[in-house]
Amino acid sequence: MAHQPDYLAERRRAQTRRRRVIAAAALAVVVCAAGVGVYLLNQTHHRIVVVRVATAPGPPSKATTPTQAEYPVAPGAPSEKSVREALAATQRRHSGNTEASSAASGSLFAHDATSSFQSLASSLPGRIELAAAPLGAGQSEVLGGDEAAHGWSTTKVPVLVSLLRARGSGGLTSQEQAWAQSAITESNNESVLSLFGDLERLKGGLDGASAYMEGVLRMSGDSDTVVATAPPPAGAVTTFGQTEWAPGEAVKFFRALALGCLLRSNQTSFVLNLMEHIEPGESWGLGSAGFSSVAFKGGWGPEPSGYLVRQSGIIDPGSSSGAVVAIVAFAPSFGAGTEMLTRTAAWLAHHLVLSPRASGGCSGE
Helix, strand or coil: CCCCCHHHHHHHHHHHHHHHHHHHHHHHHHHHHHHHHHHHHHHHHHHHHHHHHHCCCCCCCHHHCCCCCCCCCCCCCCCHHHHHHHHHHHHHHHHHHHHHHHHHHCCCECCCHHHHHHHHHHCCCCEEEEEEEECCCCCCEEECCCCCEECHHHHHHHHHHHHHHHHHHHCCCHHHHHHHHHHHHCCCHHHHHHHHHHHHHHHCCHHHHHHHHHHHHHHCCCCCCCCCCCCCCCCCCCCHHHCEECHHHHHHHHHHHHCCCCCCHHHHHHHHHHHCCCCHHHCCHHHHCCCCCEEEEEEEEEECCEEEEEEEEEECCCCCCCEEEEEEEEECCHHHHHHHHHHHHHHHHHHECCCCCCCCCCCCC
């Protein structure tokens, strides 16, 4: 073949170079497109995984519903939806039970009660002690101390309860019923001595009757109080009235009485009815605080350091929102003591939180 001119050869070489450039560019476009596709595919995969992990419990969206291969379900097993619904229901019940339990076991007193009681106590002419417990489930609480002090006439109620228990199904005679009414509603000493005398005859004398009465206190959860048997000092009338009885222990007895833990139901009603009809002259303290219903008994007597006046009572007896309280005033005189109890009972009417509670039974727990 004849040799071609230089410009023709150069032209062919230029055309060859253009074809190579075009081919390389086309190849680059194909490779880039493939890379972008792989990148987008990876991004789409990661986005789906993130959505599935971050989604809050509940029915998943269509795009993220797990396949059978990812979450195999055994034959007869509940569906994921039913499991989640059951779990949510359980959580709701648990939340409700927690709130109910908190309400049931909460304090009997308003949140500012401690500081408010301290202010009250500092304004009184003597020292005041207060114990309280719910009729329903919950713990007893004490403000101002829990020192054992003479029970005085508040012990007339345990005397009556002890005689009723000793009598059993036979109950009291008509004379004993009349003595019981006088002893509780009027705090008559001769009447309660007659009732205790009958208990002595049933239980073999002073020691036997006192031990039996002490056993009734033990039944209420009081493991500390010892019923006195020594001859009463000047100014006192009964042996049992000199029993050292702490407010917290008195609350245990009156709570057990109110819940029917110590007597038959008709006997319990008999005692509580008497305590709800205290004569007006002795209705200071709990009897003057404006409670819709209260059964109580007071006691008082001279002490070496002044005068002791006390009351134990059941607020709203028979109600799941009721409470039992015991107040003891160490006062300079009887009049000052009754005033201290009246002011403390008025304080109680504003600071007690009386709300329905679950039954705590005779143990109180």
